[in-house]
Amino acid sequence: MRLTEEQEELRSAVRSLLTRHQGASAWGPLSEQIGAAGLAVPEEYGGVGGGARDVHVLMEELGRGLSPLPCLGSAVLTVGALLASGDEEACGRLLPGLADGTSVGALAWAERGSWEPDAIRAEAVPGPGGGTLVTGAKEHVLDWPVVDVLLVAARTACGVSLFEVPADAAGVRREPVVTMDGTRGQARWVLEAAEGRLLGADGDGGRSLEHVRDLACTALAAEQVGAAGRALELTVAYARDRVQFGRAIGSFQAVKHRLADAYVLVESARSAALGAAFAADEDPGALPRAAAVAKSVCSEAFSAVAGEMIQLHGGIGITWEHDAHRYFKRAHGAGELFGPPARHRARLAAGLGLTAR
Structure with missing residues (x-):
């Protein structure tokens, strides 16, 4: 599973813009310059006409900086629900404003x-x-x-x-x-x-909501991967700089093992999130299972990596001045959003005729 060159360019553009515009102030430029609010909106309604993989790229970059922007709530949930409803009049009336970011x-x-x-x-x-x-x-x-x-x-x-x-x-x-x-x-x-x-x-709302939940879990999984990856980057950088007993703490074997385990978690989560995005675009019948896997795997990986971030930063990791607590809290909140991992494993087990643990 590989992203296209255009999607990698989208990643670079989003990251560059989020570097220049912090917090809520990024919503206008992100919508106007990149079309982030309308990535999943069909062109006939004023959107970009992209797919779940484009949304994956956007959400992963938003996750890196714990962005507060309403992409998940507006560009994924609301847009997805409108499209799933099949109400052409409502789509024609509401989607253009959602697509250009002038309405949320x-x-x-x-x-x-x-x-x-x-x-x-x-x-x-x-x-x-x-x-x-x-x-x-x-x-x-x-x-x-x-x-x-x-x-x-x-x-x-x-x-x-x-x-x-x-x-x-x-x-x-x-x-x-x-x-x-x-x-x-x-x-x-x-x-x-x-x-x-x-x-x-x-x-017909129940069917629509089940589909929207799958899309939301797919997008949220990408966000969790981005946040977990950034948490790991910051922790590795700290381990290289922090000196204890005359050595950088990253040179100690025990620390190396913990960082390596965290890296495996992040990459495994990335594969699961990408798998759900590819399923949404290319094999909708496989989306419910892939979305449940992604939500479960990415939630647990992010929580584990955020916990290691705090542990390996030592005393500074539990202070308000450091960002470690923000990643830990986002991990906890995102893990419960749209249902905890255990609930999604139960969905998988039910689909396979098994009992979840």
Whole structure:
């Protein structure tokens, strides 16, 4: 599995731009100059028309710097949900703004800590004026200061469906939450008889969400690989510079072994993440399994490498002044996002007729 020359050029362009623009200020240039917000949006809707491998490159670079940008929530989740719904009118109306970065979307989906469609209890019922009223509370919604497009998963008489709900509509309330990982904002959205518009076929939302979850796990796995790789780079550099007992600590065999083990974890995770991206582009039938593998492998690899980063940095690794704690917290938060590794191993086991451990 190899990326194309164009994709490697995309990597260089994204890394260069993120070096010049830090934090949230990078969203405008990244969208305008590289088209990052519309990488997965078809050209007919104003996007780049790229695939999962292009998104992989972008997310890996964003992961290296623990970027707070809304690419995962808007360019992957919201865009993916709109396309999966098959609602051409909504796609034509909403995707151009999402593609050029002038609007940001959020997918309100999880409830009670679960991203399984079966766990959805939010309800959508017919309103008195012929519309649909959505009521429920959504957790772990990836947040951004301004959300222009809000998609909500709710249950109707036909099953789980997707609805477009104006973010500023009556009965809609956003509650930002304090998370361990301060580099990725999350919010809780509460809806009380909020006016919603059905997207796609009624009762077809469960299928759409399962596909979106696979795309999200694939993109998140790439981000985890980028962050784990950068954590390892910083740790290797420190091991070369830190002198103890008259020698660089990286020259001690025990430290070499730990760094080598971390390198194997990163490269194994990279292979799993790339495998999911290739499956999304070339073999959609294999995507559910590949995405579950990638989410499980990359989550555990990132957590292990981030832990080693703190351990091998010694005392400075547990201070607020060093970035080690940021990588450790991102690893913990990303590992739980869209379901922990054990949940995805259970998905794999169920597909193989086995019992997960």
